[in-house]
Amino acid sequence: xxxxxxxxxxxxxxxxxxxxxxxxxxxxxxxxxxxxxxxxxxxxxxxxxxxxxxxxxxxxxxxxxxxxxxxxxxxxxxxxxxxxxxxxxxxxxxxxxxxxxxxxxxxxxxxxxxxxxxxxxxxxxxxxxxxxxxxxxxxxxxxxxxxxxxxxxxxxxxxxxxxxxxxxxxxxxxxxxxxxxxxxxxxxxxxxxxxxxxxxxxxxxxxxxxxxxxxxxxxxxxxxxxxxxxxxxxxxxxxxxxxxxxxxxxxxxxxxxxxxxxxxxxxxxxxxxxxxxxxxxxxxxxxxxxxxxxxxxxxxxxxxxxxxxxxxxxxxxxxxxxxxxxxxxxxxxxxxxxxxxxxxxxxxxxxxxxxxxxxxxxxxxxxxxxxxxxxxxxxxxxxxxxxxxxxxxxxxxxxxxxxxxxxxxxxxxxxxxxxxxxxxxxxxxxxxxxxxxxxxxxxxxxxxxxxxxxxxxxxxxxxxxxxxxxxxxxxxxxxxxxxxx
Numbered sequence: 001x002x003x004x005x006x007x008x009x010x011x012x013x014x015x016x017x018x019x020x021x022x023x024x025x026x027x028x029x030x031x032x033x034x035x036x037x038x039x040x041x042x043x044x045x046x047x048x049x050x051x052x053x054x055x056x057x058x059x060x061x062x063x064x065x066x067x068x069x070x071x072x073x074x075x076x077x078x079x080x081x082x083x084x085x086x087x088x089x090x091x092x093x094x095x096x097x098x099x100x101x102x103x104x105x106x107x108x109x110x111x112x113x114x115x116x117x118x119x120x121x122x123x124x125x126x127x128x129x130x131x132x133x134x135x136x137x138x139x140x141x142x143x144x145x146x147x148x149x150x151x152x153x154x155x156x157x158x159x160x161x162x163x164x165x166x167x168x169x170x171x172x173x174x175x176x177x178x179x180x181x182x183x184x185x186x187x188x189x190x191x192x193x194x195x196x197x198x199x200x201x202x203x204x205x206x207x208x209x210x211x212x213x214x215x216x217x218x219x220x221x222x223x224x225x226x227x228x229x230x231x232x233x234x235x236x237x238x239x240x241x242x243x244x245x246x247x248x249x250x251x252x253x254x255x256x257x258x259x260x261x262x263x264x265x266x267x268x269x270x271x272x273x274x275x276x277x278x279x280x281x282x283x284x285x286x287x288x289x290x291x292x293x294x295x296x297x298x299x300x301x302x303x304x305x306x307x308x309x310x311x312x313x314x315x316x317x318x319x320x321x322x323x324x325x326x327x328x329x330x331x332x333x334x335x336x337x338x339x340x341x342x343x344x345x346x347x348x349x350x351x352x353x354x355x356x357x358x359x360x361x362x363x364x365x366x367x368x369x370x371x372x373x374x375x376x377x378x379x380x381x382x383x384x385x386x387x388x389x390x391x392x393x394x395x396x397x398x399x400x401x402x403x404x405x406x407x408x409x410x411x412x413x414x415x416x417x418x419x420x421x422x423x424x425x426x427x428x429x430x431x432x433x434x435x436x437x438x439x440x441x442x443x444x445x446x447x448x449x450x451x452x453x454x455x456x457x458x459x460x461x462x463x464x465x466x467x468x469x470x471x472x473x474x475x476x477x478x479x480x481x482x483x484x485x
Contacts, residue, residue, distance in 0.1 A: 024211040025350070025375050026313040027111070028304065031124055031217035032293055033072060034333070035319030037063070037344040039290070048234045048291045051298030052346070055317060059348025060395050061357045066403040066418055067364050070321040070333040070340035073126035075364065079318070080106045080125065082368030082383035084404070086477040091408045096127040105380045107368050108134040111213035114377060119203055122196035122217035139199060143192035145219070146226055147184040154178065154266075180265035181285035182226035188295065191226060193218045197296040201303045216300060220293040221323075223332075224265060225285030227292035235287050242279035245329030250452040252437035254409045254427055259324075259331040279326045286325055311350055314374055316367060319343040327448055334407065336416035336425050336439075338447050341405040349374055349392055356395040361403045361418065362388055384476070404473050412436055417470050418443075424454075424466035438463060 039049040041056035042063070068078040074085040077097045081104050085091055090100050097104065112118045112134040119137035120128075128141060146152055155178045162175035188194030200216045220227065247256065262268055262282075274282070297317065304310050322340045324330045333340045345362065347370070348354070365385035372379045373387040391397050403418045409427070416425040416439075425439040438454040440463055453459045 026207075026211050026309060027116075027213045027371055027375065028300075028313055028315045029213075029215045030297055030300075030315070030317040031076070031122070031215060032297075032317065032319045032344070033123055033217070033219050033222040034321070034323045035221060035290065035293070035344055036323050036325075036339070037065075037319070037342055039294075039344060041346070042344065046235075046239060047287060049294040051294045051301060052317060055297065055301060055315060055348055056346050057355045059315070059346055059352070059354060059356075060392055062345040062347070062362050063357055063359050064403075064418075065318070065343050065345035065362045065364065066341050066405055067319075067321045067343050068405055069407055070335060070405065071407075072123075072320050075320040076125055077130075079320075079364040079367055080108070080131075082107075082365045082380070082385045084365065084384055084477055085406060086474075087384060091406075093126060096130045097125065098130055098132075105382045106131055106134065107213065107371065108215075110368075110372065110377070110380060111375075112136065114375075115211070117207070117210050117212045119212065119214045120217070121199045121203070121215070122193065123219050124215040124217040137203060141192065141196065142199065143189070143195035145192055145224060146178055146182055147186045147190040147228075148182055151178055151182060174264050177265050178224060179267055180224050180262060180282060182224060183229050183232050183285075183288075184226070185229040188228060188292070191220075191228070191292070193220050193293060193296050197299045200300050204300070204303050204307055204309065207307070207309070218293045218296055221286050221289035223262065225282060225289050227285070227288040231288040231292045231295070232284065234291050235284055237280060237284055240280040240283040240287070242274070242276045242283075243325070243327045244448075245273060245326070246450075247328050248441065248448075248450055248452050250455060251439060252427065252452075254412060254437060255335060255337070255414070255425070255439060256328070256330060257332070257334045259334075261332045261334070273329050274326065274331075282331075283325050286323075314350070314371065315346075315348040316371070317344070317346045318364065318367070319345075336405055336407045336414045336423075338418070338423060338441070338443060341403075341416065341418070342447075347392060352392045353395060358391055358395040358397075360388075360391055360395075360398050361400040361420070362391070363400065363403050366399075402469065402473070404470075415470055415474060417466060417473065419466075422462075422466070424463070424470065426467065426470055435467075438467075440466070 038044045039047050041053040067075045069075050069085045073093045074090045077090045078085050108118045108131045117136045120135050159176035162172050321333050322342050324339050366388050369379040369383045369385050369387040373389050388399050391399050405416045407414045412427045414427045421444050423441045426435050427437040439452050440454040441449040
């Protein structure tokens with residue numbers, strides 16, 4: 001059935017693709033770390049994101065795109081391989097793609113083997129050297145995450161003290177963390193993302209007719225929220241107020257985190273909530289970093305236009321997962337909640353309708369097969385996603401009936417199914433496959449529903465139906481913990 005679906009999709013694609021026969025399209029993919037779908041082009045007008053908005057006006061904005069796991073390493077590996085974290089066996093930050101699944105087909109490998117120049121700048125994979133054999137160009141990541149000399153000196157001193165105590169690796173990193181934000185009156189290139197943009201621009205200038213698959217990864221708005229002062233000045237502190245801190249009624253504790261990622265930075269409390277002033281400060285910093293990353297996207301896009309490459313380049317911009325900015329009293333990602341799994345996705349392909357929004361559900365594993373198809377290649381059999389090229393032609397077209405995400409919590413794996421209206425999650429014990437907790441949220445009117453409805457009698461039939469759908473989805477996964485139910 002899957003093969004027939006792909007054949008039918010290919011027939012549709014052949015009838016609509018506007019590129020001349022034999023012409024090969026370039027691909028430029030922007031990776032934005034921790035970016036919420038909270039941009040002007042997504043309806044949040046207070047956010048200053050003119051360059052991403054301009055890109056959106058040339059393509060399709062996917063309002064309901066979902067990552068497969070809300071943490072960067074599994075999400076990025078999943079997107080690049082077109083496979084679920086369960087299939088890859090990657091659920092954490094310490095499992096590089098090539099070490100975990102050495103022979104897997106990935107986008108860098110796919111386009112490298114098709115004769116493209118493949119290049120990676122900045123943070124693309126979580127592990128920078130992943131897929132090294134299939135990158136034509138893989139320079140070191142340049143620049144710093146802090147620019148203030150006092151901050152850098154403080155970090156060096158803390159690192160020295162931590163080493164004197166015998167701390168190594170992860171413990172050393174935690175003990176020598178800097179502040180959670182920084183405001184420095186410096187040029188863009190003083191920070192890492194500005195330097196990464198310049199690397200990408202230089203590479204574009206070196207293109208000489210050979211098609212390219214270029215990935216450009218910007219770290220902001222990931223912590224620390226460090227950005228040049230002029231981006232902080234785009235916003236007024238009074239705009240930012242701490243959101244409601246109440247957790248959904250009846251939700252299991254394993255659905256949430258204690259946001260240790262933020263707590264590891266200087267000045268952050270080791271327990272308990274942030275106060276309102278701290279929350280507003282961090283929300284301000286996050287917005288500044290979004291605008292800073294947006295400016296770097298604009299620089300690369302301007303060079304693409306200047307070189308006359310835009311008309312033959314497919315551009316994709318995505319965020320590896322969502323982010324919580326104090327909602328529920330929580331921060332960062334690491335859950336199956338809507339705020340963590342919903343991501344921004346914009347695809348601009350030459351000749352396709354421009355300036356449209358799609359409300360259909362898509363998963364990030366669908367990007368690989370889509371780019372394969374748009375460039376005239378065969379979709380690898382290993383891909384578990386499906387091409388949404390037909391949605392690019394008609395953004396009102398339905399695509400998926402649900403989107404699947406997952407997140408591990410100790411010995412339990414949470415599998416989450418997002419439909420047009422509902423989010424259903426089961427927490428399943430990996431040892432005996434027991435369902436240890438369930439969640440059902442009605443997202444008709446809110447990204448933050450106030451109650452877990454899974455245990456309410458009037459939703460029992462709905463829960464049973466979603467449980468069947470989830471079991472069917474899990475049966476298709478190839479990972480070792482995947483068991484038919």
